[in-house]
Amino acid sequence: MKLFSETFTTLENSLNYATAKNRAISNNIANVDTPGYKAKDVVFKDVLNGELSGFETKRTNPRHIPFSDNTTMPFKTITKQGTTYNHNGNNVDIDKEMNQLAKNQIQYQALVDRIGGKFRSLESVIKGGR
Amino acid sequence: MSIFHGMNTSASALTAQRLRMDIASSNIANANTTRATVNENGQWEPYRRKMVVFEPQEKSFQSFLQSAANRSSTPGQGVEVSAIVEDEEPFKQMYNPSHPDANEAGYVQLPNVDPLQEMVDIMSATRSYEANVTSINATKGMLMKALEIGK
Numbered sequence: 193m194k195l196f197s198e199t200f201t202t203l204e205n206s207l208n209y210a211t212a213k214n215r216a217i218s219n220n221i222a223n224v225d226t227p228g229y230k231a232k233d234v235v236f237k238d239v240l241n242g243e244l245s246g247f248e249t250k251r252t253n254p255r256h257i258p259f260s261d262n263t264t265m266p267f268k269t270i271t272k273q274g275t276t277y278n279h280n281g282n283n284v285d286i287d288k289e290m291n292q293l294a295k296n297q298i299q300y301q302a303l304v305d306r307i308g309g310k311f312r313s314l315e316s317v318i319k320g321g322r
Numbered sequence: 323m324s325i326f327h328g329m330n331t332s333a334s335a336l337t338a339q340r341l342r343m344d345i346a347s348s349n350i351a352n353a354n355t356t357r358a359t360v361n362e363n364g365q366w367e368p369y370r371r372k373m374v375v376f377e378p379q380e381k382s383f384q385s386f387l388q389s390a391a392n393r394s395s396t397p398g399q400g401v402e403v404s405a406i407v408e409d410e411e412p413f414k415q416m417y418n419p420s421h422p423d424a425n426e427a428g429y430v431q432l433p434n435v436d437p438l439q440e441m442v443d444i445m446s447a448t449r450s451y452e453a454n455v456t457s458i459n460a461t462k463g464m465l466m467k468a469l470e471i472g473k
Contacts, residue, residue: 207468211328214461216397218328219378221457222335223401224450225342226376232397269397286453297460304467311472 195314203307209234209267210300216269217293220284227280231272231289327399328461332454334379334400339451341403342374346443353435356423366423369433371409376401409434 213234223229275283324330349371352358358369380398411434419428 210464212397214464215328215331218331218457218461219397219400221453222331222338223376223378223398224335224453225339225446226378226401229378234397290453290456293457293460297463300464301467304471307471308473 197310199310200307203303203310205266206303207300207307209236210296210303212267212269213292213296214300217289217296220289221286221293224282224284224286224289227282229282229284231284232269233272234267234269236267325465329458331398331400332458332461334402335454336451336458338374338376338401338403339447339454342447343444343451345372345374345406346440346447348372349435350437350440353433353437355433356421356430358433368413368431369435371411371433371435373407373409374403375405375407377404378402 216232216234220231272283277283277285352369355369357366359367361367378398379400379402382399413431413434415429416432417428418424418430421430424430
């Protein structure tokens with residue numbers, strides 16, 4: 193039995209995801225008037241399994257840079273190609289981005305709340321309920 | 323990747339939108355300026371309307387390497403103004419023989435500034451600025467909340 197249960201890891205991963213998402217959204221809003229800019233999004237890798245498991249090159253040295261994404265993060269940033277909302281090739285939907293920004297903020301606060309709750313119950317156990 | 327990455331991104335957009343606002347203000351202020359530059363013949367030329375060119379800021383080596391190796395892109399580092407270009411549209415002609423800059427036919431060349439266009443640009447810049455301020459506040463809220471972990 194570990195002191196820090198799986199829940200901590202899960203919450204930590206979710207916090208990392210929310211942080212990455214916030215970065216992508218901030219960048220999209222910053223580039224709302226940039227011609228030719230394509231919006232970025234953070235998605236979980238499960239969604240992209242087909243794309244990710246496609247290629248793996250043979251590496252003769254472990255220090256070689258692999259082609260596939262072997263980071264431990266369960267999410268990755270993608271660029272939304274192929275659509276155009278504005279006449280200048282830009283595809284940032286500002287309403288959608290602002291909505292996602294608000295949503296992401298609430299999600300982050302909820303996660304922080306939960307992780308805090310976990311720490312408090314752990315503290316209570318350590319103190320023997322006193 | 324620092325913790326203030328999101329804030330820096332939004333801040334770069336604030337700077338860019340403010341510059342866009344400055345340029346639009348300059349265009350409106352000079353809507354009637356007939357003596358802005360001297361051309362190669364030594365004659366005065368009216369003011370030319372200026373525009374900003376935005377470009378995403380993602381020039382780090384790391385971002386290029388990652389996009390080449392993983393086909394995944396990093397969220398960029400915001401926006402930057404790559405250039406301020408002049409509008410090449412012809413100048414407006416107005417018949418006013420008493421004007422000191424009128425030519426032999428009595429026509430004065432006026433700047434190619436359209437106040438309507440500038441006002442639309444100003445409003446667009448204001449809204450984008452506000453959106454980025456909201457984004458900064460959201461990032462700030464998240465960072466402040468993160469400080470509460472373990473309290």
